[in-house]
Amino acid sequence: MRVHILGSGSEGNATVLESAQQRILIDAGFGVRNLAQRLKSVGIEPESISALIVTHEHQDHVRGAGAAARRWNLPVYATAGTLKSKPTGDVGRGTGESAMPVSVAIEPTAGRKKKRIVKHVVDTRTEVQLDDFTIRFIRAPHDAREPVSLIATVKSTGERVGIAYDIGHITERFISHFTEVDVLLVESNHDEAMLRTGPYPWSLKQRVAGPNGHLSNAECGLMAKACVHRGLRHLVLCHLSKVNNKPDMALRAMRSALKGTGFRGSLQAAPQDRALTLGGVAQMELAL
Numbered sequence: 693m694r695v696h697i698l699g700s701g702s703e704g705n706a707t708v709l710e711s712a713q714q715r716i717l718i719d720a721g722f723g724v725r726n727l728a729q730r731l732k733s734v735g736i737e738p739e740s741i742s743a744l745i746v747t748h749e750h751q752d753h754v755r756g757a758g759a760a761a762r763r764w765n766l767p768v769y770a771t772a773g774t775l776k777s778k779p780t781g782d783v784g785r786g787t788g789e790s791a792m793p794v795s796v797a798i799e800p801t802a803g804r805k806k807k808r809i810v811k812h813v814v815d816t817r818t819e820v821q822l823d824d825f826t827i828r829f830i831r832a833p834h835d836a837r838e839p840v841s842l843i844a845t846v847k848s849t850g851e852r853v854g855i856a857y858d859i860g861h862i863t864e865r866f867i868s869h870f871t872e873v874d875v876l877l878v879e880s881n882h883d884e885a886m887l888r889t890g891p892y893p894w895s896l897k898q899r900v901a902g903p904n905g906h907l908s909n910a911e912c913g914l915m916a917k918a919c920v921h922r923g924l925r926h927l928v929l930c931h932l933s934k935v936n937n938k939p940d941m942a943l944r945a946m947r948s949a950l951k952g953t954g955f956r957g958s959l960q961a962a963p964q965d966r967a968l969t970l971g972g973v974a975q976m977e978l979a980l
């Protein structure tokens with residue numbers, strides 16, 4: 693299995709999960725042209741993707757969803773709340789985001805030439821069965837209508853990927869879902885001191901740090917520490933704030949949180965402006 697994180701942060705999130713038999717896209721938070729370029733940069737033909745899973749309706753997760761689904765014939769899987777919602781700005785993006793045109797939404801706009809998008813409603817009680825992936829959804833505490841985190845299992849190999857970003861706080865119950873994954877993508881949004889002393893208005897600081905906002909580096913460390921096990925091969929810090937965080941700070945906080953846990957996998961921070969591939973040939977050879 694390979695995981696291509698096409699970019700992560702408040703300006704856009706999208707990840708391709710790739711098994712020997714199937715490729716699926718998790719979130720499409722970049723405009724469709726940008727998304728196509730990022731896919732090209734990791735050697736993926738957009739038409740080879742067979743499904744789009746959307747975690748919630750914030751623009752940094754759905755910006756290109758409608759256009760990508762139509763252009764590449766992707767069925768969309770999302771919760772009823774997400775499918776019903778118009779795209780909104782993510783927590784911490786201020787008000788500018790809401791000015792994005794609704795035509796990029798998952799919901800098709802009126803117009804005879806618009807191709808219909810096949811939509812599948814998912815929930816946290818049932819698993820979604822795709823050709824070579826099983827997807828389990830976990831309700832995420834976040835300022836959206838019905839947001840989810842997820843665990844994807846490759847049917848042919850049993851490999852598991854956990855994706856947990858845009859979560860305001862962690863609970864033992866939430867963490868318990870992510871304790872046996874091979875790859876964990878987890879949010880490390882902000883440094884608490886940088887957020888506190890940074891330029892955001894007070895109300896926005898409260899929302900970002902609040903129970904339905906985003907995980908801080910320290911909270912991310914607690915989550916990762918609780919999830920570490922011998923089989924965890926890749927830990928990737930995602931959704932880093934450009935304003936309230938720095939990759940080296942997030943990585944330092946995580947290294948310190950992982951001390952004494954015996955974690956022996958790779959630790960990286962996902963960039964916003966380019967793709968990051970996990971499980972490539974070189975990394976698989978190293979793992980042997």
Ligand SMILES: [Zn+2]
Nearest residue numbers: 750752782858
């Ligand atoms: Zn987001």
Ligand SMILES: [Zn+2]
Nearest residue numbers: 750782783858
């Ligand atoms: Zn969000």
